[in-house]
Amino acid sequence: MPPNTKDTPHSAEDLARALAVRPNDSETLALADAWIAAAKDPLELVPLHTETTFAMVALRARVLATRGKVTEAIELLLQVVATRPDVSYLPWATAWARQSGEQVDPTSAAGAVVTAMARLDEYARVLLPFFVELVEALRAHHPRSPALAATLVRLLRQSGDERALVVAREAYAQMRTPELAVIVATTLRAHGEHDEAIAMFEEALQLDPKLVPAWLDIGDILLDTGRFEDAANAYERALVLDPDSTWAKASLLCAKLEITGDRAYLHELHDLAESHPDDARAQSLLDAATPWVGYLPTPEESSIHAIVGLLEHIESGKPVPPSPRWTFHVSALEAPSVRLVAAQFLSVVRPDARIVFDVEQVPKPDPRVPFAPVDWLVWRYEGTEPHPNLPPPDREKMAGVVNLASQPFSAAAWLRSARAAAKGFRPEEAPLLLAQMVHPPLSEQQLPPWRWIPRLQLACAYVLAAIDEGWNGSWRKRALLSLVHGPMDWTAMTGIVALTEIARAEPEHREEIRAILWEILKTRKPSAGYWCLHAPLATCLRRIPGETTEGRSRLRELSLSL
Numbered sequence: 001m002p003p004n005t006k007d008t009p010h011s012a013e014d015l016a017r018a019l020a021v022r023p024n025d026s027e028t029l030a031l032a033d034a035w036i037a038a039a040k041d042p043l044e045l046v047p048l049h050t051e052t053t054f055a056m057v058a059l060r061a062r063v064l065a066t067r068g069k070v071t072e073a074i075e076l077l078l079q080v081v082a083t084r085p086d087v088s089y090l091p092w093a094t095a096w097a098r099q100s101g102e103q104v105d106p107t108s109a110a111g112a113v114v115t116a117m118a119r120l121d122e123y124a125r126v127l128l129p130f131f132v133e134l135v136e137a138l139r140a141h142h143p144r145s146p147a148l149a150a151t152l153v154r155l156l157r158q159s160g161d162e163r164a165l166v167v168a169r170e171a172y173a174q175m176r177t178p179e180l181a182v183i184v185a186t187t188l189r190a191h192g193e194h195d196e197a198i199a200m201f202e203e204a205l206q207l208d209p210k211l212v213p214a215w216l217d218i219g220d221i222l223l224d225t226g227r228f229e230d231a232a233n234a235y236e237r238a239l240v241l242d243p244d245s246t247w248a249k250a251s252l253l254c255a256k257l258e259i260t261g262d263r264a265y266l267h268e269l270h271d272l273a274e275s276h277p278d279d280a281r282a283q284s285l286l287d288a289a290t291p292w293v294g295y296l297p298t299p300e301e302s303s304i305h306a307i308v309g310l311l312e313h314i315e316s317g318k319p320v321p322p323s324p325r326w327t328f329h330v331s332a333l334e335a336p337s338v339r340l341v342a343a344q345f346l347s348v349v350r351p352d353a354r355i356v357f358d359v360e361q362v363p364k365p366d367p368r369v370p371f372a373p374v375d376w377l378v379w380r381y382e383g384t385e386p387h388p389n390l391p392p393p394d395r396e397k398m399a400g401v402v403n404l405a406s407q408p409f410s411a412a413a414w415l416r417s418a419r420a421a422a423k424g425f426r427p428e429e430a431p432l433l434l435a436q437m438v439h440p441p442l443s444e445q446q447l448p449p450w451r452w453i454p455r456l457q458l459a460c461a462y463v464l465a466a467i468d469e470g471w472n473g474s475w476r477k478r479a480l481l482s483l484v485h486g487p488m489d490w491t492a493m494t495g496i497v498a499l500t501e502i503a504r505a506e507p508e509h510r511e512e513i514r515a516i517l518w519e520i521l522k523t524r525k526p527s528a529g530y531w532c533l534h535a536p537l538a539t540c541l542r543r544i545p546g547e548t549t550e551g552r553s554r555l556r557e558l559s560l561s562l
Contacts, residue, residue: 012045016055023058028281032059036066043067044145047168053086056091065096071105074134085123090130093139094224109128109138110147110448114154128159139537146175150183157190161438165191178208185217194221211432219251228258246272250282254289264289267556270542275523291539292497296454299341299490301530303357304450307345314349325538328358330531332363336379336386337453340440343381344449348442359384367488371524374482376431378438378491383516386487389436390431397405398436401426405459406445415501427475433460434479438489455489461494471509476502481523484520493536495519510544517541518551521558 015035022028034041046052046060058080064073074093081089097104114133117124135152142148147325149171156164168187172180185200191388193409198221208214213287220236235252250272257265273282288294298304306328314320334357342355362368368381378391400421404414425432437460443452465477471477480502483495496517502514521537538558547555 012042012056012059016046018054019040019053019059019062020087024091030134032062033066034418036063051318054072054080054087060085062092065092065100068100068103069106070096070100072101074104074109079125082116082119085127086118086252090127092135092407094130094134097134097137098140101138104138104141106138106142106145107147110117110135113151117155117158119353121417124158128155128372131155132159132161133308144175146171146177146180147479148173150179153183153187157187160360167172167299176207178204178211178214181207182211182214182217185214189217189221194225197221210241212245212248212548213240215241216245216247216251217488218250219255223251223255223258224455226258228255232259236544244443246276247281250285252277254285257289263559263562267415267542267559287411290543292536296451296458297535298381298410299335299338299450299454301320301338301531301532303334305329305343307342307355307450308448311345311349320350320353322352323348325356326353327358329358329360331360332358332526333367334530335382335489335532336381336487337438337457339386340438340453341449342455344440344442348449357384361528363528364524365524367526370486371520372481372485374485376434376482377486378434379487379489381487384535385458388435389514390438391430395441397424397429397432398441401433401436401459401463402441402444402456404463405456406443409455411501414459414462418459420467421459422463422466425463425467430464430467430475432468433464434459434482434491437483437494454494457491458494458497461491461498462501465498471506471512481516486518488524488531488533490524493533496533496536500543503544507545514541514547517544534558538562 015032018031030048042063043060046063048057048060052060058077061073061077061080061344064076066068073096077089080087097109113135117131120127132152132155135148135155137149139145139152144257145460146522149167153168153171154163165184165187168180169252180202181204185197185204188194188197188200189415198218215234215238219231222228222231222234223401232252232255235255239250242248247399250269253265253269253272255270256262257269269286269289272277273286278283286293291297310326337422339357342357346353348539362384365371368379368386371378371486376388379386381387401546404417404421407414407417418496432538440449440456442451443449447455448552461480461483464476466476467479468475480495480499483491484499486492499513500519503510517537517540520533521541524533538555542552542555544557
């Protein structure tokens with residue numbers, strides 16, 4: 001039952017609690033309005049101080065609305081909504097907007113909506129329809145408010161409402177402001193109309209030639225669509241207007257990296273991101289441009305290029321003899337995982353064929369020999385012929401890992417999924433993941449083996465990194481060191497990548513891991529042939545925080561020499 005109101009003023013706390021439980025109950029609302037009307041000065045009974053509850057703040061907002069201070073009431077109520085989105089207060093604001101919207105400052109109200117939405121996170125989508133109703137009610141009284149129009153378009157766009165573009169264009173036709181031109185352009189971009197969006201951003205620049213965000217948006221569209229030289233020009237125009245724009249600087253470096261392939265730009269981007277650790281744009285561009293973070297590079301062994309060329313030869317329809325035997329002459333022993341690629345390639349394309357590897361030399365130090373004692377040796381050799389040294393794991397047991405490897409690659413996303421997949425393994429089952437690396441199934445998505453096998457191996461390494469906790473004596477440390485200290489291979493490369501992620505996430509192990517990787521970099525470079533660990537070591541060591549100035553300079557030189 002609602003609280004008794006015979007005595008006025010009644011307990012504001014009781015009334016506020018009743019409204020929090022039944023915020024849109026007609027009887028409770030009528031009781032609240034009667035209490036407000038009867039009180040001599042109800043604002044004194046709902047003061048704001050550090051101990052004020054959300055329910056009391058909402059009641060104060062209602063008092064303000066009845067006193068004609070509707071803008072202040074809406075702003076205050078939206079603060080409550082952002083704090084307690086589970087309590088249905090938003091219909092109050094919409095009712096006030098419909099009844100007294102002409103009293104509202106439209107720009108202030110629009111700003112309050114944007115601020116509240118930014119604070120809501122996961123609740124934002126649930127409350128979107130209510131925010132749309134509120135802004136539409138306000139626009140009925142302020143149809144020529146650019147701020148309300150822009151806010152409504154943003155809300156409609158977030159909710160996937162097709163009216164967003166219509167509303168944006170109608171508002172711009174009525175009020176030709178640069179801000180609304182940007183809103184139209186942004187909405188066009190969200191619809192995938194890139195060239196039209198660029199034209200609208202250019203129109204916004206005609207209205208305001210100093211509108212830096214327009215140049216940035218133009219550059220972003222061009223960068224995203226692969227028009228790198230035009231993107232660079234747009235970012236340079238933005239930097240003329242705002243020389244301190246980190247967004248423009250980072251984006252320009254990314255564009256130049258794409259244009260030239262010069263890894264010096266990647267290092268400049270890394271330096272910029274390190275000096276601006278809170279800049280999301282610089283960090284995201286660095287991640288996207290960094291191998292084993294934003295993308296997985298294609299293996300560079302000469303035999304991989306030969307297999308790709310052989311596939312092109314077969315697919316072109318050129319004649320191939322029955323039961324062919326192809327010989328690959330390689331100057332130095334390559335990663336044994338290349339043989340896995342060859343086997344999968346033949347099993348799919350020409351099961352009757354055979355590839356023979358003619359190895360001219362075994363470089364020094366011998367890549368077949370473990371660098372240090374290991375708990376599990378994943379490869380063994382007979383001469384120059386590699387063989388898996390672990391038995392195949394159960395296929396059903398590996399389903400989660402195979403599924404992870406089949407997902408679009410992003411280091412952050414894969415690491416999250418790997419933690420979930422690791423729950424399907426006991427720590428002592430770490431050797432099964434090592435075995436999966438050298439007994440890969442075919443890709444269910446029919447990815448070519450030179451792309452699929454490195455993906456599966458990295459997925460296994462990520463799961464190993466999460467298979468248990470702690471460090472000294474842990475199963476994850478023993479397994480990952482078995483990879484990086486074992487024969488030179490892509491499996492060792494994935495161990496390097498996984499150890500780097502541990503070093504980044506767990507500072508207490510950082511220096512030990514850094515020392516391990518530096519030791520490999522300094523002592524294991526082969527005397528001849530391609531070294532599959534060179535690029536991952538240079539890249540991963542650069543990513544571990546706390547590297548010395550001398551070390552960073554050395555890594556930069558190594559990376560640029562690749």
